[in-house]
Structure formats: C-alpha cells, structure tokens
Amino acid sequence: MARVEVIMAGIGGKGILTSGQLLARAGLAQYKYATWLPSYGVMMRGGASECTVILSDEEIASPMIPLADSVIVMGAGYLKAFEGRVRPGGVLVFDTAGLAEGVQREDITPLGVPATEMGVSMGDVRVANMILMGAYVEATKVLPPQLIEDEIERRMGGMASLNTEAFRRGIRLVVEAK
Numbered sequence: 462m463a464r465v466e467v468i469m470a471g472i473g474g475k476g477i478l479t480s481g482q483l484l485a486r487a488g489l490a491q492y493k494y495a496t497w498l499p500s501y502g503v504m505m506r507g508g509a510s511e512c513t514v515i516l517s518d519e520e521i522a523s524p525m526i527p528l529a530d531s532v533i534v535m536g537a538g539y540l541k542a543f544e545g546r547v548r549p550g551g552v553l554v555f556d557t558a559g560l561a562e563g564v565q566r567e568d569i570t571p572l573g574v575p576a577t578e579m580g581v582s583m584g585d586v587r588v589a590n591m592i593l594m595g596a597y598v599e600a601t602k603v604l605p606p607q608l609i610e611d612e613i614e615r616r617m618g619g620m621a622s623l624n625t626e627a628f629r630r631g632i633r634l635v636v637e638a639k
Contacts, residue, residue, distance in 0.1 A: 476590030595631020
C-alpha cells in the first residue's frame with residue numbers, strides 16, 4: 462500500500478489517541494511519511510476523542526480527511542456518527558460493548574470486536590484499545606504486527622507485556638474468524 466488512512470474515535474481516556482500515535486510511529490518503519498492528528502473535547506476523560514493517522518510513501522498535503530479507508534470506533538455512542546466516515550469498500554472496526562444495533566451500511570466491511578469484554582477477562586479493561594488495534598492490523602494488513610509490538614515495547618514501559626498480549630488477542634480473533 463502506498464497510502465493508508467485511518468480514523469480512530471471514541472471516549473477520551475480509553476486509549477484512542479495512544480493507539481493512533483503507536484500506529485503512526487510504527488508506520489515510519491515502513492512508510493516514508495506519517496501524520497497523527499489528535500482531536501478531543503475540553504474534558505480529558507469521558508469526552509469525544511478522535512485522531513487521524515495517515516501513512517504514505519508520498520508527501521502528505523494535509524492530515525485532515527473527511528473519509529478514511531478504515532475507521533476504528535471504541536464507544537457505542539460513536540458508531541453511527543463514524544460509520545459514515547468510512548470510504549466505500551473500507552473497513553469499520555468497532556467495540557461491540559453496549560451496542561443496541563449494528564452497522565447499517567452494506568458497502569463496507571464491518572468487524573465487531575468484543576474488546577471491552579476481552580480486556581475485562583484479561584484483568585484490565587484499559588487494553589481494549591490494543592485488542593481493537595490487533596484486529597485492525599490483521600484485517601487490513603496495514604503493517605507487519607511486529608512493528609506495532611516493537612512500538613508497544615518502546616512506549617508502554619511496565620504495561621508493555623499486557624498490551625502486547627492484548628494486541629495479539631485482537632489478531633487471533635480475526636484469524637480465527639476467517
């Protein structure tokens with residue numbers, strides 16, 4: 462792929478911005494250029510939070526995009542709003558926790574992941590973002606998983622092993638679903 466675009470959205474404090482930053486930094490090992498554009502409300506935790514990541518072999522004119530190849534949503538209340546930001550033929554990865562209804566569009570690939578439930582079963586719900594990241598990486602093949610794991614190791618300190626395991630569980634979930 463010469464260019465990859467992903468929008469990540471959810472509730473502040475759930476690791477959306479961290480996931481995007483990890484992806485952008487890991488992407489620099491394979492792509493010439495990477496942008497990470499965070500956006501969040503005035504509340505540090507609990508408010509709307511999103512980021513856009515673009516990985517490209519050509520210069521990136523603007524980090525702002527209305528639609529993306531893929532969208533990752535963590536938070537049931539954001540699914541409907543961000544479903545419309547996936548390009549036709551793209552992938553929508555979302556946490557299934559608290560969803561009353563599913564994806565309505567038929568021109569995208571929906572990938573529901575029980576990330577919150579899996580994080581709780583691992584003993585720390587805070588790793589749900591890495592479960593979603595693993596599912597995204599496996600579904601799109603945007604980067605070799607090892608690049609994300611290396612970045613987790615560099616950035617997560619004492620939480621690296623748990624986050625790496627969560628990332629791997631997200632990958633396995635998609636592999637087993639095939």
